[in-house]
Amino acid sequence: MTSERSLHLLVADDDPIQLRAAARLLKLLGHTGALANNGRTALNLLERQSFDAVMLDLRMPELDGLETLSRMRNGRHQQPVALISGDDLGSDWNFYRQAGADAYLVKPLELSDLRSLLQRWQ
Template identity: 35%
Template sequence: MKALVVEDNVNLANSIAATLSEAAFSIDVADDGRKALHMLEQGGYDLLVLDLGLPELDGISLLRTLRHQQNTIPVLIISARDSLDQRIHGLEVGADDYLCKPFSLEEVTARARALVRRAKHFGGETLQCGRLEFLPDAMELRLDGKPLLLHRRELEVMEYLLINQNRLVNKGANYRPTIYLR
């Protein structure tokens, strides 16, 4: 899974990027809206993590442009703009989720996974590869219909591999699967 983190605070951008990398995301970072728009136009992203207070092109304008271009990438807004009106506005413009600062990095990961899962599976379709099947909504892996007992991280790796089957995937520094498909 590939995500673009758009945040002008370098420390925060690096923290979000490191956390998502540990969760098997491949990460690119942009520090202004125009740069992000150019990167998104190149395609290939599964998720956009978007701050609203950006130089060059603010987050709301970037989001409007994406949706006007019919770009359906899942968007998670992370912003200090925490009033109810601002959150509603972000969602109405086209964000899929809205998280207010300060926030937990673990929550960013959970929300990111949920957004990508919804976009990839359209309601939790079962993923299959040979005799293996993965049920995303239940986070359950089965072999020949029988559940396999795996740790959460192992299930996440299997989900990632099944989503990306027939594609080359990169091994990140903290990405150590314990199950291999042959």
């Protein structure tokens, strides 16, 4: 028997295929998720629901992931945040970490990477 708890995550990405993939992976791992197609919608959901963690695509319309993260951190939202990008953020990770990100995942999302990240947050 495991002591890991199920997490409720907010996932924001403007690509509907990526959103569906993230939702499917979360379900496979025993977690739940709410989906947003841009940063503005993500911030609205954060005001109405409680989330254990947030995953933000860096490149979204209306509010990109970095601006959404900034508004979260300047508000009352301090849950862990993973940035999602099609690019490896390795060389820029310090910048994003200082902006308030806790982790990053490279698209397409891999089950093993997501599992490792969420185990750290349980």
